[in-house]
Amino acid sequence: MVDVARLAGVSLKTVSRVVNGEPHVQRAMADRVLAAVAELGFQRNHMASALRAGRASATIGLIIEELANPFYSTIAHVTAEMARERDTLLLSASSEEDPVREERLLRDLCSRRVDGLLVVPAGCDHSFLNSQVEMGIPVVFLDRPGTNIEADAVLLDNRGGARNGVRRLVAEGHRRIGVLLDSVDVHTMRERLAGAQDAFADAGIGYDGALVRGGVRDPGTAAAAVADMLAQPNPPTAFLALNNRITVGAVQELWRRGSDAALVGFDDFELSHLMPRPLTVIGYDTRELARRATQLLFARIDGDRSRPRTVVLPTELLDRGLTPARTPR
Amino acid sequence: MVDVARLAGVSLKTVSRVVNGEPHVQRAMADRVLAAVAELGFQRNHMASALRAGRASATIGLIIEELANPFYSTIAHVTAEMARERDTLLLSASSEEDPVREERLLRDLCSRRVDGLLVVPAGCDHSFLNSQVEMGIPVVFLDRPGTNIEADAVLLDNRGGARNGVRRLVAEGHRRIGVLLDSVDVHTMRERLAGAQDAFADAGIGYDGALVRGGVRDPGTAAAAVADMLAQPNPPTAFLALNNRITVGAVQELWRRGSDAALVGFDDFELSHLMPRPLTVIGYDTRELARRATQLLFARIDGDRSRPRTVVLPTELLDRGLTPARTPR
DNA sequence: AGAGAGTATGACAACGTTGTCCGACCGTCG
DNA sequence: CGACGGTCGGACAACGTTGTCATACTCTCT
Numbered sequence A, B: 001m002v003d004v005a006r007l008a009g010v011s012l013k014t015v016s017r018v019v020n021g022e023p024h025v026q027r028a029m030a031d032r033v034l035a036a037v038a039e040l041g042f043q044r045n046h047m048a049s050a051l052r053a054g055r056a057s058a059t060i061g062l063i064i065e066e067l068a069n070p071f072y073s074t075i076a077h078v079t080a081e082m083a084r085e086r087d088t089l090l091l092s093a094s095s096e097e098d099p100v101r102e103e104r105l106l107r108d109l110c111s112r113r114v115d116g117l118l119v120v121p122a123g124c125d126h127s128f129l130n131s132q133v134e135m136g137i138p139v140v141f142l143d144r145p146g147t148n149i150e151a152d153a154v155l156l157d158n159r160g161g162a163r164n165g166v167r168r169l170v171a172e173g174h175r176r177i178g179v180l181l182d183s184v185d186v187h188t189m190r191e192r193l194a195g196a197q198d199a200f201a202d203a204g205i206g207y208d209g210a211l212v213r214g215g216v217r218d219p220g221t222a223a224a225a226v227a228d229m230l231a232q233p234n235p236p237t238a239f240l241a242l243n244n245r246i247t248v249g250a251v252q253e254l255w256r257r258g259s260d261a262a263l264v265g266f267d268d269f270e271l272s273h274l275m276p277r278p279l280t281v282i283g284y285d286t287r288e289l290a291r292r293a294t295q296l297l298f299a300r301i302d303g304d305r306s307r308p309r310t311v312v313l314p315t316e317l318l319d320r321g322l323t324p325a326r327t328p329r
Numbered sequence C: 001a002g003a004g005a006g007t008a009t010g011a012c013a014a015c016g017t018t019g020t021c022c023g024a025c026c027g028t029c030g
Numbered sequence D: 001c002g003a004c005g006g007t008c009g010g011a012c013a014a015c016g017t018t019g020t021c022a023t024a025c026t027c028t029c030t
Helices: A002-008 A012-019 A027-040 A046-053 A070-084 A099-111 A127-134 A158-171 A187-202 A219-231 A244-256 A286-301 B002-008 B012-019 B027-040 B046-053 B070-084 B099-111 B127-134 B158-171 B187-202 B219-231 B244-256 B286-301
Strands: A059-064 A089-094 A116-119 A139-142 A152-156 A177-180 A238-241 A262-266 A280-283 A310-313 A316-318 B059-064 B089-094 B116-119 B139-142 B152-156 B177-180 B238-241 B262-266 B280-283 B310-313 B316-318
Touching (some): A002 A012, A012 A027, A046 B046, A059 A099, A070 A089, A070 A286, A070 B089, A089 A099, A099 A116, A099 A127, A116 A286, A127 A139, A139 A286, A158 A187, A158 A280, A219 A238, A219 A244, A238 A244, A244 A262, B002 B027, B059 B070, B059 B099, B070 B286, B089 B099, B099 B116, B099 B127, B127 B139, B139 B286, B152 B158, B152 B286, B158 B187, B158 B238, B158 B280, B158 B316, B219 B238, B219 B244, B238 B244, B244 B262, B286 B310
Parallel strands (some): A059 A089, A059 A116, A116 A139, A139 A152, A152 A310, A262 A280, B059 B089, B059 B116, B139 B152, B238 B262
Antiparallel strands (some): A280 A316, B280 B316
């Protein structure tokens, strides 16, 4: 700016005024300044500007599990889009489910003075964020609640969704249902499992632990788990897969062996309707999830000081049938 | 920092030293400072710090078409991951293929003094970036080259990929091949179409314009296009779909009508191997694309002043067969 | 004991910007 | 002719840090 001022033969402040479109600058002088700006390729330094004004950085931070996962990238996209309408950019980072990494990233984002934080929490203690919240960086949790902190959260009705999934299987007459899940360390998995158990209890199905299989991390282990369970005496006649990676693995294995076991999966995914066998899934509106959370965050940024809220969004059973048609095509 | 200094009864500079882990501070004094830091919940202001030191902002900017698209979110993820190893965060934004928006976003990122820019270009003139590059913000283009600017680019061999796809179909005896594409305004589409035409020429196939169908934006229009082309007299016996959205639409339509027309698609996608009919695709390593581009960018950030390079990465025909088996299961 | 080297601490300016205030200039009116 | 209000331009401080330099102190060696 000093260079521009020198070139235009005006004072620093006048350049500032022109650049920020403030009034009370003569036309001729403004033109001189603009010419100098163009000649030098001057760009206002956003950091210095924000620093001086004590102003917001026009940036919000997003911590998710993994950016490459469609669920999270959809969230990132919706949030970025809503942020853009406020000329705000999105600083996003993946925690990879690592609490230590999550905390480091969150601290880093705070030190950059983001206007607000949107967090899909991985850690089990977010108390360190309390001081930041007090100092004016609002936090909204997404998909899972934060712990040891009073903050807004936007969640899905995981429990209800799983309950409905099992009910659908029970209605079809199934009494032996295999439940495949990742780890109960993850909040959403716990909720989904609890929902399945609710439905088992309602149906008076003796809940037999042997039919719940944990530690299913990816499609490969899901396929192996399905194969293994079907090889047992008195095997399940139906499966509930508690996330989409598991669902994909289970589909693949059931299809490969031509099994007509029923299958319901949690999480809809992009090509689920094109799977080689019908696939009923428990879906939800990821975009709405992101939208609500981002709305809440911006409301806080705009000064909403009301008590923290927890919003729970519904899930929906997308019924596309349970078993392969008896006579293919 | 002033508050911390006052509380600890030391000077501002001593706090700065402790916070930055500089040597020459007595243990006792450092402890006092750290206690004060903890009590006040002090977080160093990264913006002020970067401003003072004229230092980098430890941020890189990424402009892509749309964050929710798996291709781009994979790129974002790889880049973010590599950036993290340098304690650098990723500021990402979607251009939505809008040149005006792209330019605004790029200018905004520059004004935030990002350390470097990674751009999947949408616009047709990037000359405005030249001054920024001169002023030390390196730019690397990804997937498509920039225009009116000398900068690094990491591209895919789109032309060669399409050529191989058509060759595969020709080898199977197909002489009437429908080519489905979005818009020739997009650089990658032009390249892919050119590759297909190369192969047609090589095979001595009279290139008949009626078999090329443009303006196919999404799976819906792709399905409609396939239906329409098959309804013509002397219809194609095979299709080449020039991106994955088109491929999905084509699969769906061919499957729905039980057609055994052959199909090759450009772009691999997540569940392509689980499609209801075999699907041969022209794939490539998206992660490698991102990796090379990010490497190049960091090399520039670290001061590499050599001549701009253009890297072209190979594509690969993932052959899973062309037509449905005659006797289903 | 005094010089010299090294360690610990602090005062101050500067990074690039903007808010505040002050003064210069213009025209108008009593 | 002097006072007044409005417009325009600039000097200066401040935002929160850190680099530079100066100072005070401690230790070692001659």
